[in-house]
Amino acid sequence: MISKATNNILFRVIKYLLELNLWSNTTRHQAEDSCKNNIKLIDFVEQYAAARQVEGRKNYTGRSGSVRSLIKHLKALGAEDTLLVEVDLDFCQQFVTYLRSAQDMHHHLKTPKKLAESTILSKIKIFSAVLNEAVRFRLLEENPMGLLHIIHHTARVQKERAFLSQSEIKKVMKAPCAYPLLKEAFSLSILTGLRKSDIFSLKAADLIKRDGIYYIKKTCVKTQQELIIPLSDEAEACLERSTGCRLAELDREKETPLFSALPSSRLNEKLRTWLKEAGITDKHITFHMRSHNKIFY
Structure with a gap:
């Protein structure tokens, strides 16, 4: 089993090659087995979050924190060892279905409750953004989230806000x-x-x-x-x-x-x-x- 540290190195190598415009078809095919096919989904999500980490800020705050919260839910789904290349339409459908019944994992909650519709929508958008990044790095051919049938998408629910006069x-x-x-x-x-x-x-x-x-x-x-x-x-x-x-x-x-x-x-x-x-x-x-x-x- 490939280690997380090795995954991180592979991710950085691919990114470096892309930046130098050296990720040619030949290079990509040669490195495919050792790089692309060995990167775990949750490791790629972590790298995506790390790239958006603001120096001096805690890991679970801001944009990077929102991305890292996905990892908890991916593990709850049983995707801890899922490879990035294994993420397809069926996986995305399973993930959206899971989110609709998932519990809010904030540690401060006294009693468990389901994720709010707005939170589900946010996590779906973030997950799609992560997969778009994978496409940009040529680790996926396309983003399967874009292939989801309309019934698997979650619309934002407009709730009446409470205000103090x-x-x-x-x-x-x-x-x-x-x-x-x-x-x-x-x-x-x-x-x-x-x-x-x-x-x-x-x-x-x-x-x-x-x-x-x-x-x-x-x-x-x-x-x-x-x-x-x-x-x-x-x-x-x-x-x-x-x-x-x-x-x-x-x-x-x-x-x-x-x-x-x-x-x-x-x-x-x-x-x-x-x-x-x-x-x-x-x-x-x-x-x-x-x-x-x-x-x-």
């Missing part, structure tokens, strides 16, 4: 919370529109001051676009309460995220407990919803 937001911000740092993080995300991933990765160096006004200037984790957001007095106050000092006193050289002390596990459960105590009981609000409630006073 401005009066509800003010009510929540005034309500006490058993987890003060959670309250500040949620309040800051409402005031700035930052996603959860951007709140959790926010550092002192991301805070800049121009003409007497503080801004958040950082690269968005999800889209990789640069954000420049002016901070209201309320947003500044959130940050000062969270850090225990004035913004001007923050150590800009410190690499630790400002909200690193806030555990991400059971975050939405704690959030809903706080909202319930604030009188918000008729809406299903998660930390993700806050970026759609952006307000300025």
Whole structure:
């Protein structure tokens, strides 16, 4: 059985030959048995993820994390030893069918639940993108995902989003919370529109001051676009309460995220407990919803 390390070397050799335009028909046929026919699907997926890994970021975050999550599901499908060249239309049909009944593998879930339709669609698109890469490297003749019958595709389900009204937001911000740092993080995300991933990765160096006004200037984790957001007095106050000092006193050289002390596990459960105590009981609000409630006073 060929090792994962050898698989990685084979993958890099093929990529190198392609970049040098040396992957001729003769070369390809000569190397086919030793390279192409020995690359495992999950190893190729890992290499695809590694190529999109942002330096300094954890493996299971961002685009690379979304790709790596496929590996868990491929293993659950029983495809741990499946070779890339064995991925055909039947395999793709099996994978899509599996996803429709698969359990969400996020470790923080207290009770198992099935994957959301939007998550299934995302994983299908990512898997198809991985296979497109294999076609580009000439490891597959075509992407079998493109051959799937329409019944095997999953359409995005448009769900009605829950929002907090401005009066509800003010009510929540005034309500006490058993987890003060959670309250500040949620309040800051409402005031700035930052996603959860951007709140959790926010550092002192991301805070800049121009003409007497503080801004958040950082690269968005999800889209990789640069954000420049002016901070209201309320947003500044959130940050000062969270850090225990004035913004001007923050150590800009410190690499630790400002909200690193806030555990991400059971975050939405704690959030809903706080909202319930604030009188918000008729809406299903998660930390993700806050970026759609952006307000300025």
